Amino acid sequence: MAQTVHPALGTSRLQGGFTPQVTRYDLVITDTLVSYTGKLRKAYAVNGGIPMPTLTFTEGDTAMIVVRNGMAKEETSLHWHGLILPYHLDGVPYLTTAPIKPGETQVYKFPLVQSGTYWYHSHTNLQEQNGMHGAFIIHKRESPPMPEHVVILSEWTDMKPMEVHRRLHMANDWSAIKKHQVRPGSVQSYSDAIGQRALGVKLTNEWKRMNAMDVSDVYYDLLLANGRPVDEAPRLKAGDRVRVRLINGGASSYFWITFAGGKMTVVASDGMDVEPVEVDRFIMGVAETYDIIVTIPADSTAYELLATSEDRVRSTSVWLGSGIRQLAAPLQPLKYFEGMKMMNDMMRMNGDLDDMGMHMSLQQMDMNVVMYPEITGPKETSRTSEGDDRYNGNALSDIVTLNYAMLRSPTPTALPPGPVKELKFTLTGNMDRYLWAIDNKTVSETDRILIRKGENVRIILHNNSMMRHPMHLHGHFFRVVNGQGDHAPLKNVLDIMPMETDTIEFAATEEGDWFFHCHILYHMMSGMGRVFTNPPAEPNPVLPDARKAWRRFLREDKAWHFMAMSDFATNGIDGEAMLMSKRWALQTEWRLGYTEMHGQEVEAHFGRYFGKMQWWFPNIGIDWRTREGHTDSPEENMFQQRNTKNSRSVAHIGFQYTLPMLLVLDARIDTDGRLRAQLMRHDIPLTPRLRLDLMGNSDYEYMAGLRYVLDKTWAVRGHYDSDMGFGVGVAFTY
């Protein structure tokens, strides 16, 4: 008789005798070309398919997975998400496991001490976004037979994921313009604000230094269920109760799940059983899994299980049953200006969020309900309410939405007695520079956190950023302290909404290094995470040079990003370029006239961003300009200093600071003792595609320009410059 007992999971659920078996899968990873939208794009296939094959096992057996990297140049990795296993098989390259080099084969063999719905994906760069995700299902040894259907949800973008990542760092809103084409309102331009009589809301928003509100960062061309725009499970008939195992394998999208055939009964989350709870809908954070049971109401009908992205721009469907198709009600567009109004109330001038004493936690109060027409009514008749229930969707409507407080484990999950190590993490972030961190420090800016066997670790998480974060812990289940006492549910991903405070705790039973990070891939790549280390008795067998591997692992959030913008106009060439990391930036600007009279001007500076919101940017730089034949313009600045613009070659020291209304103040003093103060604001969204640029400084120089965005690269631009005069031309953005 085999017995599998695991301290982290309490007593084993396995009863009676059985002979454990080894289930083997062979996976070959290749790069391939795919065409989801009619355009050929690079993606990753495993055994020739996207997504990766569903791996099915039985609890108590041993998994043996042979992985071969069949790619020519790229290295890769596979992480077994939610699985309890020895740390060196966890699959985080350079942290716990060696990367799988091109042509190399690695064998992953571990006993399965748990059952439920899990998944596996690449942990290398952004490979997960382009196909490297698949379902990992472990059946209970004795479970009554019932129909089941596995669904892994994901997104597809025609843009290269690395390009998406780079553009996120330059605060480019091309994604919002693309969303706007599908769902008008996504850009939240001044014209939209006036059209909806919400100009005051927009102005207050910008006064508090907020750009347009993003419910999710990335525009996707398609959402996919099992790799297809529409998935089917036709062999179901009336009265069948079917278990749907849902996995959010998306890189950055949250999904709302609704069903056309009545209520859904949630029976498990992140692989672990919960006591059945009936709901009308629930949201799946990135990397979460949920098992639901639904009943097929009538014969000859297929019922739509609808997965809609949180921004409600796209959806994907699974048809359960066959015959005429019963549609689910689509989720109506978000009321963005209601959301902005709510953010205005909660944003302090210093960029901190203020929950106004509501003690928000466990998804029970969702400020976003102000944007949901199905809860708070359509645009014209928005219901507003005061008091404790104003953000409680379940009190405001008849629609039952799942939240974490409703999850209850069927078995006790209390931790074994032991000393408690308590940690407080504040999740911080900055949308404009796409800096995501914990306590304003990224993975590479911190050390590993020591935890020891026998110790219980309690983490109190507070989200002080404007986005929700699905925080994932490797190699453990944590209890979500949710008012269910000893029956707190076990999970490995916790969605935490802005302003919420949640407590999770786990027993430090597993030796080795374990990554704790935000599972939005672009946030993880920006450094939002920590590493726990539970010193192993033996050195890591697969990473013999521990120091070198650790340094290589830390390289991820140290990346530099390049961006450039320039126009080619009738009066000259006007542009800027920037090379930046999460704290440092090298900027250069140029104004190149075609005649000697207009002259040329180039400046460059290098500096560091300070503060959580990175509004401060002290810098040093150089400034060079030349021109001829100008005698009429003032040769004195506002500070009564002589100031020639005909020939200058100086170095300067100064700072930039972002003021309310997103105005950037640039103040500097140069090596000749001259002062200069300048105010500027780029990219004011007059309409979704028409942008205004403004600049003025103490040298009596000024500029105003209008830009009409044609596509992600090109725009038409007209501007007036005090030195160069009026000009029109084209502008590109890289």
Place this chain on the structure above:
Amino acid sequence: MRTTALLATLWLLLPGCSAQLKNAHSITVRIDGDCPMCEKTIEEVAYVKGEAEADWDVDAKTARITIDTMRTTLDAVLQRIAHAGYDNERYLAPDAAYAALPGCCQYARSFKRTPQQEAAAHGHDHEGHVAEAPQPAPQATTDPLTPVFDVYFQLKDALVASDAAKAKAAAQQLDAAVRVVDMGALGADVHTVWMQEMELIANVATAIGSAKDLEAQRKAFRELTSPMTRLAKASPASAPVYLDHCPMYEGGSNWLSRDKAIRNPFYGAQMMTCGSVKETIAR
């Protein structure tokens, strides 16, 4: 000659006029609907410039749908029509979309299958399926007052949702439902209560139906509680009915509900869960 040339030109233009779509493909599809208003909606939602158009026939309940096969699919057009509330050969409208249709457009849903009666072995909650089937579901009970209570609860739900239009429609239905009750089928005790209360119920329903805003509707709705409570007590239904109490509205007001959870019809979202269950009326 000039006339001939002009005619020839016109003739050449004609095919272009009758078939504006490229790669055009037409197919006749059955689509449920009831009235000229349905026709307008169906044709409007089907139309996308350069992609698709439809011509729906109210008598035959079929539409001639023409699409540019390179730019769209028949499924896309039929999904749009179903999302607007109209069942068709391939897609059933979401129940919310059907319910949102104006009264004259609420056609009989011929494509929709009746949910299977629950096998007791499933132990499954039946409620979800009742909501599934807005068409008159076969009533297990023959209590002639059931329609009156059904409409009362619809009216209450509309006020909970602060939906004045829906409340108005429900009040008008209540007025109608009171008039068609088969009094001969009522038991003697219930009959007496009914004779005493029916006029008041009808009058309040008329008042709500003609009230100018939500506030006036709520004020009138309060007057329904007492006669409806008497009726509920005289002829208890199989499922319990809860008498709920809100201490705040008009110095204390009651209402009836089939759900144990408090959903306050006097304040709606402002104070949704204000109140408590005062009494449970059960058989």
